[in-house]
Amino acid sequence: MEDFVTVARSGELPEGTGSTFTVDGRLVAVFHTAEGYRAIDDLCPHMGASLGAGHLEGTTVSCPWHAWRFDVCNGQWVDNPKMKVSSHEVRVAGDEIQIRLSPEEADG
Numbered sequence: 871m872e873d874f875v876t877v878a879r880s881g882e883l884p885e886g887t888g889s890t891f892t893v894d895g896r897l898v899a900v901f902h903t904a905e906g907y908r909a910i911d912d913l914c915p916h917m918g919a920s921l922g923a924g925h926l927e928g929t930t931v932s933c934p935w936h937a938w939r940f941d942v943c944n945g946q947w948v949d950n951p952k953m954k955v956s957s958h959e960v961r962v963a964g965d966e967i968q969i970r971l972s973p974e975e976a977d978g
């Protein structure tokens with residue numbers, strides 16, 4: 871089981887925005903939604919754009935390149951729910967935003 875890794879302090883990621891962090895060598899997009907922080911893989915499965923740089927609306931992020939939309943709560947591709955990117959656990963400890971990679975991604 872991987873440990874949680876601190877990626878930012880809570881004030882560094884305003885509500886309604888996202889950003890990209892490296893966690894154990896993996897690029898993870900972290901979003902601050904009205905429901906709290908959410909984390910999914912950063913690389914868009916279409917052509918590899920950074921989802922952390924996408925536009926966040928509610929709990930949906932639009933890829934900055936061709937606007938594929940993903941649910942940041944579970945990584946599902948909104949327009950084709952059979953496909954998804956990995957989602958990761960997020961917690962806030964004190965004022966630190968911490969990520970733990972999902973188990974199937976922790977080894978890779």
Ligand code: FES
Binds near residue numbers: 914916935938
């Ligand atoms: S690279 Fe994300 S939609 Fe094309």
